[in-house]
Amino acid sequence: MKPSINSKLAIIGVAIDLGAGTPGVSLGPAAIRFAGVTERLSNIGYQVEDMGDIVAIKPVSPHTDGTNLKNLDEVARVNNLLCEKVSTAMSANLFPLVLGGDHSIAIGTIAGVLQHKSNLGVIWFDAHGDINTDETSPSGNIHGMPVAVSLGLGHDRLTSIGGTDKKLNTKNIVFIGCRDLDAGERKILKELGITVFTMHEIDRLGMTEVMTRAIEIASNGTDGIHVSFDLDSMDPVFVQGTGTRVPGGLTYRESHLALEMIAQTEKVVSAEFVEVNPIIDHKNETAKTAVALIGSLMGEWLI
Ligand SMILES: NC(=[NH2+])NCCC[C@H](N)C(=O)O
Ligand SMILES: [Mn+2]
Numbered sequence: 643m644k645p646s647i648n649s650k651l652a653i654i655g656v657a658i659d660l661g662a663g664t665p666g667v668s669l670g671p672a673a674i675r676f677a678g679v680t681e682r683l684s685n686i687g688y689q690v691e692d693m694g695d696i697v698a699i700k701p702v703s704p705h706t707d708g709t710n711l712k713n714l715d716e717v718a719r720v721n722n723l724l725c726e727k728v729s730t731a732m733s734a735n736l737f738p739l740v741l742g743g744d745h746s747i748a749i750g751t752i753a754g755v756l757q758h759k760s761n762l763g764v765i766w767f768d769a770h771g772d773i774n775t776d777e778t779s780p781s782g783n784i785h786g787m788p789v790a791v792s793l794g795l796g797h798d799r800l801t802s803i804g805g806t807d808k809k810l811n812t813k814n815i816v817f818i819g820c821r822d823l824d825a826g827e828r829k830i831l832k833e834l835g836i837t838v839f840t841m842h843e844i845d846r847l848g849m850t851e852v853m854t855r856a857i858e859i860a861s862n863g864t865d866g867i868h869v870s871f872d873l874d875s876m877d878p879v880f881v882q883g884t885g886t887r888v889p890g891g892l893t894y895r896e897s898h899l900a901l902e903m904i905a906q907t908e909k910v911v912s913a914e915f916v917e918v919n920p921i922i923d924h925k926n927e928t929a930k931t932a933v934a935l936i937g938s939l940m941g942e943w944l945i
């Protein structure tokens with residue numbers, strides 16, 4: 643089997659749970675490595691360089707600057723480091739595969755990729771919208787905000803990461819699998835005209851049609867596609883080990899089919915798999931699922 647994309651790959655772990663409400667996703671990178679991610683990718687012909695983990699340190703007091711943003715200082719510090727690390731990997735012509743950690747790390751990953759790809763398309767798999775700002779967030783958890791930040795919306799400690807001029811374009815972002823959007827998020831999504839394929843559209847149109855449309859949106863006028871995969875996009879029966887489970891999600895095969903179709907485009911420049919929480923999991927199954935999904939995105943199934 644031949645890798646479908648850049649054959650040199652960097653694994654970057656981010657051991658952080660400070661952006662999430664439930665502790666434990668900081669152990670995600672270890673769980674995914676334990677489930678054999680490096681071997682799996684080596685077996686399909688990738689040259690894998692493990693760049694190790696960025697480790698978050700729990701602050702004494704969670705609040706900063708009088709905002710409702712939980713752990714803002716540390717989430718910002720970690721994402722600045724991640725932005726640099728992703729950018730360094732891409733400068734060395736390595737495909738950055740980022741392992742979470744909570745979804746706040748998409749802030750650093752995307753900021754890093756934007757240093758190299760100024761017209762980046764994004765396919766975002768999630769039960770949630772992750773497009774809250776400090777003003778709309780019901781929780782203050784930063785993992786519910788990375789899409790907004792990557793568009794330049796929200797607190798400047800976050801939007802400044804990687805440079806305020808390097809942001810995503812709303813017309814090239816597409817969501818897959820949403821089924822739990824906050825009122826404020828619906829408003830933002832509507833105002834910005836962002837395409838969302840909720841579970842309703844997936845049920846109606848089928849995953850093949852949804853992905854055909856999604857790939858078109860993320861490809862149109864872009865210089866690459868970033869895949870951000872929150873394990874909670876899948877149905878809870880497949881992912882016990884994730885903190886914000888919502889019933890009625892993607893099936894195992896729907897998820898794989900989607901990633902396989904993206905792999906076939908050969909336009910993927912970076913990816914992240916987030917919200918794997920081994921503490922609440924059963925026998926590391928969620929990390930194993932993540933590794934299998936990574937295999938599909940990286941072209942394992944291609945003959
Ligand atoms: N990456 C995630 N799992 N995000 C869940 C976000 C939940 C909710 N919308 C919030 O803002 O708090
Ligand atoms: Mn989610």
Ligand SMILES: [Mn+2]
Binds near residue numbers: 745770
């Ligand atoms: Mn998410």
